[in-house]
Amino acid sequence: MKKVLLLVLCASLLLSACGARPGGLRQIQLAIGYIPNIQFAPIYTAIANGRFAGEGLEVEITHMDENQAAALVGAGDLQFAVVSGEQVLLARSQGLPVVYVAAWYQQYPVSVAALAEEGINSPADLRGKTIGLPGLYGANYIGLRALLHAGGLSEADVTLESIGYTQVEALAAGRNPIVCGYTANEPVQLRARGYEITELRVADYVQLAANGIITNEETLRGNPELVRRMVNGFLNGLLDAIADPEAAYRVSMDFVEGLGADDPIQMQVLETSIELWRADRPGYSDPLAWENMQATLLDMGLLSEPLDLSQAFTNDFVP
Numbered sequence: 001m002k003k004v005l006l007l008v009l010c011a012s013l014l015l016s017a018c019g020a021r022p023g024g025l026r027q028i029q030l031a032i033g034y035i036p037n038i039q040f041a042p043i044y045t046a047i048a049n050g051r052f053a054g055e056g057l058e059v060e061i062t063h064m065d066e067n068q069a070a071a072l073v074g075a076g077d078l079q080f081a082v083v084s085g086e087q088v089l090l091a092r093s094q095g096l097p098v099v100y101v102a103a104w105y106q107q108y109p110v111s112v113a114a115l116a117e118e119g120i121n122s123p124a125d126l127r128g129k130t131i132g133l134p135g136l137y138g139a140n141y142i143g144l145r146a147l148l149h150a151g152g153l154s155e156a157d158v159t160l161e162s163i164g165y166t167q168v169e170a171l172a173a174g175r176n177p178i179v180c181g182y183t184a185n186e187p188v189q190l191r192a193r194g195y196e197i198t199e200l201r202v203a204d205y206v207q208l209a210a211n212g213i214i215t216n217e218e219t220l221r222g223n224p225e226l227v228r229r230m231v232n233g234f235l236n237g238l239l240d241a242i243a244d245p246e247a248a249y250r251v252s253m254d255f256v257e258g259l260g261a262d263d264p265i266q267m268q269v270l271e272t273s274i275e276l277w278r279a280d281r282p283g284y285s286d287p288l289a290w291e292n293m294q295a296t297l298l299d300m301g302l303l304s305e306p307l308d309l310s311q312a313f314t315n316d317f318v319p
Contacts, residue, residue, distance in 0.1 A: 025058035028230065031069035031081035032061060036256040038266050039184060039273050041248040042104070043082075046237020048251045054236075055229035061255075066138075067091075070214065074098045079219050080230055085209025085293045086142045086302075088312055093303055097217040100313035102231045102283040104238065105210035107203035107276040110143030113187045114178040115171065116196040123151025123200060130159040132167055132176030143202040144180045146296045150205035171195070184272040192265045203276070208296065209289040209313070210276075224317075231317045235283050242274050283318035 032040055043061065046052050052059045064072075069081035070088065074096025082104065091098045112131065114120035120129070126148065133140045141160075148154060163170050167179035167186045172193065179186060187199045202208065213234055215227055241248035249270055253259045259266060290309045297303040 025053060026056055026226070027058045027060065028052075028080060029060050029062055029078060031064050031072065031078055033082070034063050034065050036061075036063065038249065038252050038256055038259060038270050040255070041245075041252045041270055041273075042238040042241040042277070043234065044237075044252050044255045045241045045248045046233050048254070049237065049240055051236040051240065052230075052233035055233040057229060057233055059233070070098055071096060073214055073216050076216060076218055079215055079226075081214050082211055083214055084139050084142075084211045085290065086139070086297060088209070088214060089290075089294060089297055089307060090302060092307055092312055098214045099217060099220055099311070100209070100212050100214050100285060101220075101227055101317050102213040102234060103210070103279075103285040103318075104212045104234075104283075105276050106279045107183075107201070108139075108143055108146075108206075108208040108210045109183045109273075109276050110140055110147075110180065110202045111183040111187055112144065112147060112178065112180050112200040113167075113171065113190055113197045114199075116198055118177050118198070120178060120198050120200065123147050123153065123205060126151060126178070127153055127157050129178055130161055130176065131178050131180055132161050132163040132170050133180040134165050134167075135162040136160065140180045140182070142293075142296060142300075143208070145300055146206045146208055146292070147200060147202050149296065149299065168193075171197075183276060184269050188268050188272055189265060192268070206292055206296075207286060207289045209285065209293045212283075212285065220314075228317050231283060232319070235319070238277060238282055241270075242277060245270055245274060281318065283315075285313045285315055285318075 032043060047059055066083040066087045070083050070091040072078040073081050074091050088098055088100045119125060133144060163176060167181045168189045170176035171179050171190060183201055190197050213231060220227060249267055290313060294306060294309060
């Protein structure tokens with residue numbers, strides 16, 4: 001059976017080659033999205049290529065929802081997780097001392113996809129339309145609200161229909177000719193099935209803080225070197241995956257159950273994801289993206305008052 005969880009174990013000679021510290025590797029649990037997926041290829045690559053081991057770390061992946069991961073990190077039950085920017089701000093508004101230490105996605109990974117015949121070519125074209133999305137929560141909802149705002153619209157100008165994670169099937173069946181989903185998922189699948197669609201990427205209209213590595217204030221104060229090593233290992237895995245997508249895909253087969261050796265759709269998912277990861281300075285978090293994210297959450301009523309954004313993220317650990 002393919003592995004969902006993998007501990008990076010190095011024999012003594014390999015430890016020396018990796019540059020790991022004497023005395024063995026420090027065990028770290030990293031929480032990421034709720035199921036294994038090709039979109040986590042940089043983490044799989046960092047494990048398989050010894051990028052974490054080279055920093056003296058033995059990383060074990062655990063899967064859970066973002067809000068659960070943020071709560072556990074904030075409570076000190078986990079030291080690291082991958083979550084999106086809105087989860088950081090929502091957690092801090094509830095008194096959870098989480099801090100975002102490295103940006104993974106440089107572009108917010110949400111899109112609206114519509115059958116071409118709907119004539120959706122700009123956010124303003126969504127006025128009066130019904131849009132299918134998983135529900136009024138999470139990154140899809142946040143991204144959609146930001147997209148509507150960019151088009152001079154509010155939620156009152158459209159009808160939002162909660163359809164669960166059935167966007168591809170709903171559009172294909174004609175129930176929802178306009179859906180909101182992840183940029184590297186639903187639009188890729190729909191095109192692969194032969195549907196002619198238009199796509200509005202949130203990132204083309206507004207810059208928002210997207211997925212990245214978080215820790216907590218206690219870890220930052222007590223062990224900043226651990227944070228630096230974790231960020232270095234992750235970013236090197238990210239760069240490896242960007243530089244050689246085919247190798248990253250092969251590595252991912254050991255982590256993602258059922259991922260075939262020759263699946264053009266999943267390979268396109270990876271390549272589209274890489275478009276969202278690229279950056280001149282990998283790991284850098286743009287303050288404007290955080291300002292925009294906070295403004296969106298305030299507009300939605302998910303935040304009651306502005307937060308001190310300087311406490312929510314840092315670029316101090318980014319090379």
